[in-house]
Amino acid sequence: KYRNLLLPMHMAIRCHEYLRHTAAAQITYKITRSRSIQVELGKAESFRETLKATQGPCNTSKPSMLDFVNKAKWDAWKSLGSVSQEEARQQYVDLISSLVGTEAPAVAAQPTGSTKGFQTLLVSTEDNITTIRLNRPEKKNAITVEMYNELIEALDLAGKDDSVITVITGSGDYYCSGNDLNNFTKIPEGGVEKLAKESGELLRRYVKVYIDFPKPLIGVINGPAVGVSVTLLGLFDVVYATEKATFHTPFSQLGQSPEGCSSYLFPKIMGAAKASEMLLFNKKLTAAQACEVGLVTEVFPESSFQSEVWTRLKAYAKLPRNSLALSKQLIRVVEKEKLHAVNDAEVERLVERWLSDECMQAIMSFFQAKSKL
Incomplete structure (x- = not known):
């Protein structure tokens, strides 16, 4: 040449x-x-x-x-x-x-599909797409403390790498079943108060990563989603779901309260009435209903879900990286300060709820019902 x-x-x-x-x-x-x-x-x-x-x-x-x-x-x-x-x-x-x-020094090419070693995630970068896959299929991808920390690290790395977009999805037939309630059974020396405080700080850091994420963040919802995996969807830029997916936020059933900035974003996205049905009264939405209220961008048939979505994602990944990042910044920057304030308020309220009799009783009832199965 x-x-x-x-x-x-x-x-x-x-x-x-x-x-x-x-x-x-x-x-x-x-x-x-x-x-x-x-x-x-x-x-x-x-x-x-x-x-x-x-x-x-x-x-x-x-x-x-x-x-x-x-x-x-x-x-x-x-x-x-x-x-x-x-x-x-x-x-x-x-x-x-x-x-x-003056020739630039040679840089070793990142191998296609390269991964970093995580215990609860599969993380890879290919075709300018960084994919973070929740990988506890035997537990329906329930989020442990370890997974929270790994997700924070994986998102931090994805925000700084050379990929154009970042995708979060799940392994197996579930996207995510929410928090692993075994997190609440590991009481540290400082007692439940210390556990609640540490858990609150972890959640604050976790949601903060989504608020500050600099690139287009796309959810590929491959199955049912529960709890925090649903509330965070308001912080994604695009959400694609299979027709088999459902969206459930059973906070009051567990004596808890909303997180992931959903107390602010859900009413903005779907209106106060629909948001209240989900966040107060535990209404489970089908994929079609979630799309109708604006929580999901588009729903695909299960038979063609993966092929259609990934074809589209690969096309997105060919767009100019800086243009996408700067455009997202313009869209999000206006409310970023507000979202951080909402996150702080939600975490503060949740720490209170975790120490309440209602929450403790609800968690005990969950484990009692589980032991009878």
Whole structure:
């Protein structure tokens, strides 16, 4: 590709013959194989130096003003003045050497589908898409403390990598069944008060990552979603769901209260009445209903869900990365401060609820019912 760039026109043959017996021949060969941007930047200068080395001073007539390409070449050649061909050859060699010297250092390519080692997630980057897959299918992808911490880390890394979009989905037949209630059974030395405080701070950090996430964030909801995995959807940019997905926020059943900024975003998205049905009275929505109220962008048949969604995502990933990020920033920045305040308020209320008799009784009832199965 670059051989024609460095030795344009048939007149460069003589220069090539000269360089073939010098170190410059090896340099030229290296450049012809290089992908360095410096070669592109040196295109005009290389053209002038090649003419200088092969033809000497410009002695041809000036092309027509309408012959833009040849006129530009003639102007470059004419600007050289009178230089001996021997001196010109040396300048050509020096030019090519300088292009090699400024070549960007080689960067090892990230292997396609590369992953980082997580215990509860599968994280990969391919086709400019970073995919974070909840990976506890045997527990319906219930979120443990470990998974919370890994999700925070994975999202932080995804926000800084070279991918264009980030996708969150689940392994198996569930997207996510919400919090693993076993989190509430591991009481630290400081007692339940310490557990509630630490859990609240973890949740605050977790939701904050979504509020501040800089790239388009897309949910691929492959099955039922419960609790925090539903409330966070208001912070996603696009949500695609299979027709088999359902959306359930049973907070009052567990003596708890909403999180994930849903107390603010759900009424904005679907109206106060529909939001109250979900957040106060535990109404479970089908995928079609969730789409109708604006929580889900589009619903797909189960049979074609994965193929249709991923075809679309790969097309999105070909869009200019910075343009998408800056456009998202414009859309979200107006309410970012408000969302952080809502997150703080929701967490504060949840810590209170976790220490309440209602919540403790609801969790005990859950485990008693589970033990009878």
